[in-house]
Amino acid sequence: MTTEVRVPTLGESVTEATVATWFKKPGDSVDVDEMLCELETDKVTVEVPSPVEGVLEDIVAQEGDTVGVDALLANIAPAGEAGSTTVEERPSATKPEAKPSSDDATPVDVMVPTLGESVTEATVSTWFKKVGDAVQQDEMLCELETDKVSVEVPAPASGVLTEILAEEGATVEAGGKLAVMSGGAGAAASAPAESKAPAEAPASSGGKDVEDAPSAKKAMAEAGLDPKQVTGTGKDGRIMKEDVSAAISAAKSAPAPAAAPAQAQRAPSPAEDAAREERVKMTRxxxxxxxxxxxxxxxxxxxxxxxxxxxxxxxxxxxxxxxxxxxxxxxxxxxxxxxxxxxxxxxxxxxxxxxxxxxxxxxxxxxxxxxxxxxxxxxxxxxxxxxxxxxxxxxxxxxxxxxxxxxxxxxxxxxxxxxxxxxxxxxxxxxxxxxxxxxxxxxxxxxxxxxxxxxxxxxxxxxxxxxxxxxxxxxxxxxxxxxxxxxxxxxxxxxxxxxxxxxxxx
Missing domain, CATH: 3.30.559.10 (Chloramphenicol acetyltransferase-like domain)
Incomplete structure (x- = not known):
């Protein structure tokens, strides 16, 4: 019987991690509690041990992948039985599945996760998806801000985002409902065809179909940077927060443009001054x-x-x-x-x-x-x-x-x-x-x-x-x-x- 290796609890208010290193490869023998891989979060590094003795049959989440809590990382087969389990028998995030009927699309609630000790409410900072978008399990839906930390909310299942109940700027309580998804593979398959357009035609973000890190999106918005101005170093060109910091530093060190000839200027009106102002909501x-x-x-x-x-x-x-x-x-x-x-x-x-x-x-x-x-x-x-x-x-x-x-x-x-x-x-x-x-x-x-x-x-x-x-x-x-x-x-x-x-x- 195949044993699943899943992402452990990552700590208070941490909902996702990046697969940093695999210490084993498919076909390797593993012992109980032997280290399989290492995950990195924005706070700590987490080592994932083998729950059983056996043979590492396959790796579902590759190095550089972003995974949520309890996401499937790999499968381990008993010693001597590696390779005997077929794809149809083994749950996997990437296996082909039979397309169910539209009746299988069941509503899935997206809830506010645990926000941490003594934290009872948060503010919806950013929605990364809009109603009608197709999403994969553990893909980031939105980001919440508390007075202590920022919390990213992943999709609990694959499907289509059908309703957003808490818009950006809304205050939500721990355990409250954020949105509703139409869950199931059938719902994901029935998503509008235009959701696949980035893979078929150059997208406005530079032609890549890779979701940038939420923290990087936030940093670019705060700095007023266009994604085209930032070179991504993450997997498949994904822009990470460090890439935004590097782009900001490079912009500051660039030589200033030559000063334009001095011209007589009239005093701007209050309305013109207001148009040049930037109003940014304070973080929690x-x-x-x-x-x-x-x-x-x-x-x-x-x-x-x-x-x-x-x-x-x-x-x-x-x-x-x-x-x-x-x-x-x-x-x-x-x-x-x-x-x-x-x-x-x-x-x-x-x-x-x-x-x-x-x-x-x-x-x-x-x-x-x-x-x-x-x-x-x-x-x-x-x-x-x-x-x-x-x-x-x-x-x-x-x-x-x-x-x-x-x-x-x-x-x-x-x-x-x-x-x-x-x-x-x-x-x-x-x-x-x-x-x-x-x-x-x-x-x-x-x-x-x-x-x-x-x-x-x-x-x-x-x-x-x-x-x-x-x-x-x-x-x-x-x-x-x-x-x-x-x-x-x-x-x-x-x-x-x-x-x-x-x-x-x-």
Whole structure:
């Protein structure tokens, strides 16, 4: 009896994956739990083990194919029986089937999938199909946006999209109905003939009949790019999100056209200005960021205190040991580990900066889960490094590098961005000289780092040029008094100007 190998559950809010690599080929013997293939999602890589011992009879989803949850990947025959199963006996996404009558076309509901923990509603962002279009099972129908992630909705079966119940911009609840399909092979076969036109004649998208990645379509729409301007590197020329990013970068680096001769211009009218404007609906993620930041201002009695730190000793220590540090630990020594350690040192002395308000209670944290704010193309995210007070410089640097990369790639899970007790925001990487960071609720403190700039300083009665950095501590005055905030910032300054204090716990 043939055993089917199907796509496993891919994780919260993940509905499809790409077949990255097959480790076996048809005819190979496989053992139970031996790795058959590897799938890639936008968050994780998933290995698919063999459910039984036997022989890999055929592969249904080839490398580069996009597959949905529970889609058929391959078939395994018992040892000694490979090849004995006929095509008619084995279910396959690509096998020929007898054409049923039109009576076999049964309605199939397209439902809103599980949206994730604590997420109850979403907004319909984009429909990739319209009423009357023929669709294949697991082909993307639409994309939903929540305040945390984007969710792509695949077709539950092959057929024809007969009705769309939630138009673009509509808000839908988890488990709600999005559309209705006329399911079954008969329905798919009875689709209008014009749905096959792209395969017979050059299409407006450049003559290819390959569906571009939904995330790539969205990125092209946001950037105002025509698909003809983007070279697809996916299977059969499919445009991927990375291709759009590359096209945008190439456009920015292209030489600017020669300036036209100056001409006298009249002031445009308000109507003409309006015609040149572009109105784009905020993503759910951006709406959430805006709401949370405004809630922080409305809820907390937020105040900011400033100081400056002489980075001479930290920079000298880093320059002296960075090569040896990287050789031993396999990670570069940066400034963030010094600031993280200095904050942990100061939080021990001023624990209210590491606490939070819960109703009429103050909750003191006897640990430090440090949030490291990071700017990404999707928006501001704050991955959390847990128990950093018990970690070494090397462990902190390695975790910052790893989480920072996955944040930029959009592969952080929600669990990795929750539970922080204090946050560091480094605006200096963008050139910021001074700013007032906003609290990350329910935390009571956030440290803002800024640009290191050479400035003249009076040292022992002499003017010397020193690398200086402004520090800003925003805190909730409901729980942290001015004395505590200033003391915290002074302890951070002392630890950075004399790093030996960290070693001796002074």
């Amino acid at each position: 993620l951006r709406q959430t960021i805006a709401r949370r930041l405004k809630d922080a201002q409305n809820t907390a009695a937020m105040l900011t205190t400033y100081n400056e730190v002489d980075m001479t000793e930290v920079m000298a220590l880093r320059n002296q040991y960075k090569d040896l540090f990287e050789k031993k630990h396999g990670v570069r020594l940066g400034f963030m580990s010094f600031f993280t350690k200095a904050c942990c040192h100061a939080l021990k002395e001023v624990p209210e900066v590491n606490a939070e308000i819960d109703g009429t209670d103050v909750v003191y944290k006897n640990f430090v889960h440090m949030g490291i704010a990071a700017g990404t193309p999707q928006g501001l995210v704050v991955p959390v490094l847990r128990d950093v007070d018990a970690k070494s410089f090397a462990e902190i640097e390695a975790e910052i590098a790893e989480k920072g990369k996955r944040a930029r790639d959009g592969k952080l899970s929600m669990a990795e961005m929750q539970g922080g007790t204090f946050t560091i925001s480094n605006g200096g990487v963008y050139g910021s000289l001074m700013s007032s960071p906003i609290l990350n609720p329910p935390q009571s403190g956030i440290l803002g780092m800024h640009k290191i700039q050479d400035r003249p300083m009076v040292i022992n009665g002499e003017i010397k040029i020193r690398p200086m950095m402004y520090l800003a501590l925003s805190y909730d005055h409901r729980i942290v008094d001015g004395k505590g905030a200033v003391t915290f910032l002074v302890r951070v300054k002392e630890a950075l100007e004399d790093p030996r204090r960290l070693l001796m716990d002074l």
